[in-house]
Structures are given as C-alpha cells and as structure tokens.
Amino acid sequence: MKVSKLASAVFAVVGTVLLVGSIVTGFVALNSPTRAVKPTQEANVCSQSVLRALDDGDLSKVGEYLYGKPSLGLDREPATTEGKQLWDAYRDSIAVTTGENCYGEGTNIYQTAQVTHMDIAQTLSGLDRRAGELLKETLDAQEDPAALLGEDGQIPEKLRQELRTQALRDALAEPKTVTAQITFQLIEQDGQWWALPDQAMLDILSGGLG
Amino acid sequence: MGYKPKYAASPRKREPDVIRTKPEPEKKPSRPKKAQSKAGRIFQIILTVILVPVCAFATGKLLMDMVETVGRPKAAVVVKTKDMAMLDDFDAYVEKSMAQADSGLKVSHLGLTEQTEPTEEETEPVREHYTIPEDALVAPKPNPSCYGQVDSPAEMEPILKKAKWILDGQKTYFQTNQQIYEDSFIRYYLDDSIFAVTWQEVHDDSVYTFSEIKVEDASQFRRHLADGQYGSDTQYLTTEMAETVNAVVASAGDFYRFRNFGAVVYQGETRRVEGTYAETCYIDRSGDMHFTRGGEVLTVQDVQAFVDEHDINFSLAFGPILVDNYELVEHTWYGVGEITEGYARAALCQMDSLHYIVVTANTTGPHQSIPTVAQFAKNITATGCRMAYCLDGGQTATIVMNNDLVNRPVNGQQRKMSDIIYFATAVPEGGTDNG
Numbered sequence: 001m002k003v004s005k006l007a008s009a010v011f012a013v014v015g016t017v018l019l020v021g022s023i024v025t026g027f028v029a030l031n032s033p034t035r036a037v038k039p040t041q042e043a044n045v046c047s048q049s050v051l052r053a054l055d056d057g058d059l060s061k062v063g064e065y066l067y068g069k070p071s072l073g074l075d076r077e078p079a080t081t082e083g084k085q086l087w088d089a090y091r092d093s094i095a096v097t098t099g100e101n102c103y104g105e106g107t108n109i110y111q112t113a114q115v116t117h118m119d120i121a122q123t124l125s126g127l128d129r130r131a132g133e134l135l136k137e138t139l140d141a142q143e144d145p146a147a148l149l150g151e152d153g154q155i156p157e158k159l160r161q162e163l164r165t166q167a168l169r170d171a172l173a174e175p176k177t178v179t180a181q182i183t184f185q186l187i188e189q190d191g192q193w194w195a196l197p198d199q200a201m202l203d204i205l206s207g208g209l210g
Numbered sequence: 211m212g213y214k215p216k217y218a219a220s221p222r223k224r225e226p227d228v229i230r231t232k233p234e235p236e237k238k239p240s241r242p243k244k245a246q247s248k249a250g251r252i253f254q255i256i257l258t259v260i261l262v263p264v265c266a267f268a269t270g271k272l273l274m275d276m277v278e279t280v281g282r283p284k285a286a287v288v289v290k291t292k293d294m295a296m297l298d299d300f301d302a303y304v305e306k307s308m309a310q311a312d313s314g315l316k317v318s319h320l321g322l323t324e325q326t327e328p329t330e331e332e333t334e335p336v337r338e339h340y341t342i343p344e345d346a347l348v349a350p351k352p353n354p355s356c357y358g359q360v361d362s363p364a365e366m367e368p369i370l371k372k373a374k375w376i377l378d379g380q381k382t383y384f385q386t387n388q389q390i391y392e393d394s395f396i397r398y399y400l401d402d403s404i405f406a407v408t409w410q411e412v413h414d415d416s417v418y419t420f421s422e423i424k425v426e427d428a429s430q431f432r433r434h435l436a437d438g439q440y441g442s443d444t445q446y447l448t449t450e451m452a453e454t455v456n457a458v459v460a461s462a463g464d465f466y467r468f469r470n471f472g473a474v475v476y477q478g479e480t481r482r483v484e485g486t487y488a489e490t491c492y493i494d495r496s497g498d499m500h501f502t503r504g505g506e507v508l509t510v511q512d513v514q515a516f517v518d519e520h521d522i523n524f525s526l527a528f529g530p531i532l533v534d535n536y537e538l539v540e541h542t543w544y545g546v547g548e549i550t551e552g553y554a555r556a557a558l559c560q561m562d563s564l565h566y567i568v569v570t571a572n573t574t575g576p577h578q579s580i581p582t583v584a585q586f587a588k589n590i591t592a593t594g595c596r597m598a599y600c601l602d603g604g605q606t607a608t609i610v611m612n613n614d615l616v617n618r619p620v621n622g623q624q625r626k627m628s629d630i631i632y633f634a635t636a637v638p639e640g641g642t643d644n645g
Contacts, residue, residue, distance in 0.1 A: 003254070004254075007254075007258050010262070011262070014262065014266060018266070018269050021273065022269075022273055022276075025273050025276070026276065066291055067290055067291065068290030068291055070290060070291040070292060070293050070294065071293040071294070072293070072294050072296050073294060073295040073296045073297045073298055074296055074297060076297060077297075078297060078300060078301055078304065079301045079304075080301070080304060080305070080308075082304055082308055083300065083301055083304040086304060087297075087300065105584060105585065105588070106582065106585060108414065110588070120303075124307045124310075127307055127310055127311040127314070128310050128311050128312075128313050128314030129314055130311075130314070131311040131312070131314040131315050132314035132315065135314070135315050155315055160312060160315055163311075163315060164308050164311045164312060164315075167311050167314075168308075168311070180594065181591060181592075181594075183588060183591070183592060196290075196291070197291060198413075198589075198592045199383075199385075199388065199389065199411075199592055200592050200594070202291070202294075202387070202389070203385065203387075205296060206294070206296040206299060206300065206387060207296070207299075207300050207303070209299065209300065209303050209385075209387075
C-alpha cells in the first residue's frame with residue numbers, strides 16, 4: 001500500500017476518533033459532578049501558620065494572615081491592668097486541634113480546626129459575688145473594720161481596686177473553657193496565600209465576647 | 211442438366227475464419243511519473259512523524275482543558291473582612307465587668323452580716339409560663355410593639371440584655387459583632403415567651419438569611435398544613451400561611467404534598483411513609499429534633515413505633531441531615547434536592563433546648579452564587595448548632611417575619627406550597643411589651 005494512502009487512512013481514523021472522543025468527553029464533563037480544587041503546599045503552609053499563631057495566642061499575627069489585611073485593633077495592649085491580665089490569660093488559654101490539612105471544596109480551599117479557649121463571660125460571671133466575699137474576708141480580718149473606710153464612710157478606691165484585681169485573679173485561676181470549630185477559607189492573591197475567617201474565628205480573635 | 215434458380219445466390223467466397231475478440235479499450239497516454247526528490251520524501255516523513263503527534267497532543271490538551279473548565283464552576287466573589295476595633299470592645303467589656311465586680315463591694319458588709327444587697331438577677335420578676343394548647347389551629351397574635359429593627363448588630367445589645375432571662379444562659383449565634391450583609395438590617399421580636407432575631411450574612415458570595423429563635427415552651431414550635439388539615443390540595447404562599455396562624459417567624463416546610471417521600475407525621479400520627487433512602491426529621495413534644503436515616507423505618511408501623519417511643523409531634527420529610535449531635539454529616543448522593551448542584555437552600559437547626567435557627571441561602575444583589583448542600587452544611591456548622599436538617603429549597607426556600615418576606619426567593623417571588631413550620635408567642639393577650 002502506498003505511503004500516502006496509508007497516511008490518509010491514519011489521519012482519517014485519528015480524526016474520527018478525536019471527533020467522537022470530544023463529543024463523548026463533552027457530554028461526560030457536563031454531567032459529571034464538580035471536582036474539588038486540590039490544595040497546594042503553599043496553601044497548607046499558610047493554614048498551618050495561621051493555626052500556629054492562633055495556638056500561640058499571637059492574635060495580632062493571625063490578623064496579618066487575613067485576606068485584605070483588615071485592621072483588627074489587636075496591635076496594642078488593653079487599656080487597664082485588669083484588661084491586660086484577662087487578655088493574657090485568654091490568649092494563653094487558646095489551644096488549637098486540627099486533624100487534617102486544608103481541603104478543597106468546589107473552587108475553594110478550606111481549613112477546619114477545633115479551638116478551645118477561655119469562655120470569658122462564664123469565667124467572669126459571679127465576679128461581684130467573689131469581690132463581696134473578699135471584702136468580707138478583709139473586714140473579718142480587721143479588729144476595727146470601720147478603720148478601713150475613708151472619711152466619706154465609703155470603701156477607699158485603693159482597697160476597691162485591690163479587691164477587684166484579686167477577684168479577677170481568683171476567677172482566672174479556675175477558668176471556664178469552650179470549644180468551637182472554625183473553618184477559614186484560603187485565598188491566593190498575587191502569589192501569596194491569605195486566610196478568610198469565618199464568624200467563629202472572628203469571635204475567637206475578639207475574645208469570644210458577645 | 212442441373213436446375214439453377216434464377217435468383218440463386220452466387221457462391222460467396224468464404225471469408226477466412228477470424229477470431230473475434232473484444233476491441234481493446236483505448237489506452238490513455240499515461241503521464242510520465244515525476245520522480246520524487248529526496249527532499250520531498252524527507253519532508254513528507256517529517257510531516258507525518260512530527261505533525262500528526264503534535265496535532266493529536268494539542269487536541270488532547272484542548273479536550274482536557276475543556277473538561278477542566280466545564281467541570282469546575284466559577285470562583286465566588288470574596289468579601290474582605292471589615293476593619294474592627296476588637297480591643298476597644300474588649301476594654302469596654304472589661305470596664306463593665308469591673309464595674310460589676312465593684313457592685314459587690316457594699317458598705318453594708320461593715321455590719322459583718324452575710325446578707326448582700328440583691329443583685330439584678332435576684333430582682334428579676336417572676337414570669338408566668340405560657341403554653342399554646344395542642345389543638346389550637348392558630349397561635350395567639352403577636353404584639354406589634356414587640357417587633358423592632360436596628361441597622362447594626364451593636365444596637366442589639368440592649369435587646370440581648372433584655373432577652374437574657376429567656377435565653378436562660380444559652381449562647382446565641384447572633385453576636386453584637388456579627389458581620390451582616392451590608393444592604394440589610396436586623397429584625398427582632400421579644401415578649402414574655404419568645405425571642406427572635408433575624409439578619410443576613412454573606413458566605414461564599416451567597417446571602418444567608420438567619421432567624422434565631424428561643425421559645426419558652428415546646429408548643430410554640432409548630433407546623434401548619436394548608437387549610438389546617440393533612441392532605442389538602444390547596445396551596446398558599448408562606449406569607450399567607452404565616453399570617454393565618456399568627457407566626458412570629460415562619461419558614462416554608464417540606465412541601466409534603468408535592469412529592470411522596472419520607473415519613474409524614476402530623477399531630478402524633480403517621481400519615482404516609484415512602485422511599486427507602488429518605489432521611490426524616492422528627493420534632494418531639496419537648497421541641498427536640500430526632501432523625502431516622504435511609505432504610506431505618508420503611509413502614510407505617512415502624513414509623514409509628516418510633517413516634518410513640520419518642521413522643522413525636524410532627525415530622526419533616528426532605529433532607530438530607532446536615533448536622534447530627536454537632537457532627538457534620540456528609541453525603542455524596544441523596545434522592546431529592548440536587549445536592550451536588552448550586553441551589554437555593556433552606557434548613558432547620560436546633561442550637562439547644564427550645565433554641566432554633568431557620569436559615570436560607572439565596573442570590574441577592576451582587577451576590578449571585580448559591581451553594582451545594584456540602585457548602586451549605588459547612589456554613590451551617592459555623593452556627594455551633596447541635597442538629598440541622600435541610601428543608602425544601604429552590605423557590606420554596608422562604609423565611610417570613612412579622613408577615614414580611616425576609617429573604618429573596620428564587621426569581622424574587624414566593625412559590626405557593628402546602629405547609630410551613632413556625633414559631634409563635636404563647637402569651638394569650640398577644641405578648642407583653644419588653645421593648
């Protein structure tokens with residue numbers, strides 16, 4: 001058989017196969033379920049960095065990984081000594097557990113983790129009662145409790161401050177914790193990966209207060 | 211003498227024998243063959259050996275790209291996190307807590323008595339517990355003055371404070387730092403028996419409408435079928451049915467009349483059981499959600515036994531189950547609801563005892579994505595709910611509060627349907643004003 005005829009035959013067969021293949025592939029693609037995007041190594045590195053910063057309690061560093069670099073107001077210390085004490089205790093209480101790397105769903109990549117942290121509201125509930133108990137103990141320890149009062153017959157501010165601080169310290173010694181699940185999305189922009197937090201993660205960054 | 215006729219033929223000369231053969235066809239003069247040059251031959255080989263594989267490869271690559279593009283939906287628009295002053299809020303909270311601690315430091319301690327001045331909690335008024343009779347077809351009318359709306363989550367703080375007693379220590383998914391959909395506002399209702407707050411958020415470029423409800427009694431979580439009876443063929447809009455029964459918040463149900471699917475239980479009685487793979491949700495008389503999975507209950511008798519065992523009031527037959535005892539439930543397939551495609555979605559969630567969220571996901575404004583069930587479930591779990599179950603989605607997905615449609619249904623219009631679930635006040639006079 002001549003080479004030219006052989007070549008023609010081959011082209012014809014290949015062309016037919018490609019035509020049929022493209023039609024079949026098109027139908028299959030239209031009816032097939034969405035395939036999830038696969039997370040890259042860089043996405044995993046970003047998500048692990050976020051979780052590590054969260055676990056370390058370095059919340060301002062977590063903010064640096066957030067998409068759009070929002071200003072969260074976490075780059076300063078709390079205004080009062082009690083606030084600083086509480087904030088430090090809260091950050092120390094954050095513990096992150098994650099069983100898996102980030103995963104793809106549709107066109108998005110997510111990371112899920114369990115975060116246990118101090119429930120500030122529950123921990124501080126009854127602070128007034130504890131302060132009252134401390135005041136009573138202080139007064140009971142005095143021979144003349146009235147000597148503790150100021151000229152106006154009220155408890156001096158310095159004593160109040162001490163009692164409040166001690167009540168807070170006692171509450172922080174037995175913190176109540178809560179576990180929440182966070183799921184944040186990972187987004188790539190200009191070659192860099194960022195985290196888009198969910199409401200649960202924002203709650204944790206803000207101290208879990210509501 | 212011989213006879214010779216006149217016209218006898220003269221003897222012909224015998225022609226010599228000739229072998230007759232077919233005439234040969236005329237031969238066309240053949241063109242002289244061009245001698246193929248070496249260069250031409252080489253060129254032909256190169257063309258065949260190189261061009262064919264290259265074309266085949268390029269076509270294959272094009273096909274793969276086509277499959278890739280068709281098989282993957284467009285990425286959703288991403289909304290950046292808003293700027294926040296988290297430590298400012300924290301400082302404010304600490305100041306409030308320290309002021310609260312200060313309130314425990316009373317001069318009355320000087321008397322060395324163990325009595326302390328009563329705290330705000332101790333002076334809470336004793337509140338009556340209201341119940342809606344089981345046979346009541348409609349609930350008491352809500353008090354119009356108990357409804358309200360605010361523009362920002364922070365403005366809900368005094369309302370949440372007033373609702374503290376009805377929340378009974380339970381935490382809400384709604385927080386005062388909630389990130390709401392910027393073109394929306396927050397609605398609420400609070401009286402002596404029910405607290406409801408409704409708002410919208412954006413997730414994965416889809417607008418989610420949440421309505422979080424806490425009731426005092428299980429009788430306030432109710433189901434209404436069209437015309438107040440099982441099997442009616444008439445259909446109504448969700449807003450119409452919500453107004454008929456005096457709902458504070460209502461959601462479209464499972465559209466039980468549209469399809470024969472799952473176990474339908476109403477007023478403690480099993481009415482219909484269809485489909486071996488259906489996952490059904492049941493609400494008991496304490497207001498708690500229960501589930502049966504595909505294949506677990508296949509007959510009316512099986513379902514009724516389950517109903518009797520768990521004191522079930524009514525069921526919802528759509529699904530699938532999204533969350534079961536805080537665990538996300540994954541599905542690769544389900545008989546209804548096109549779970550792997552983007553679709554408007556609706557769900558009922560239980561947060562805690564007598565504490566619920568109804569939620570829908572729709573396209574609204576610039577946000578034109580709608581989730582698969584997997585995406586929907588992922589965002590539902592962020593609420594921290596204990597149980598969650600899909601209701602009929604698509605154009606049926608609707609949430610109504612104060613007889614107003616809150617979410618934007620598919621095509622901007624409600625669809626008439628056969629049933630709703632709703633939450634109502636139990637206060638007979640229509641709610642005491644807590645506003």
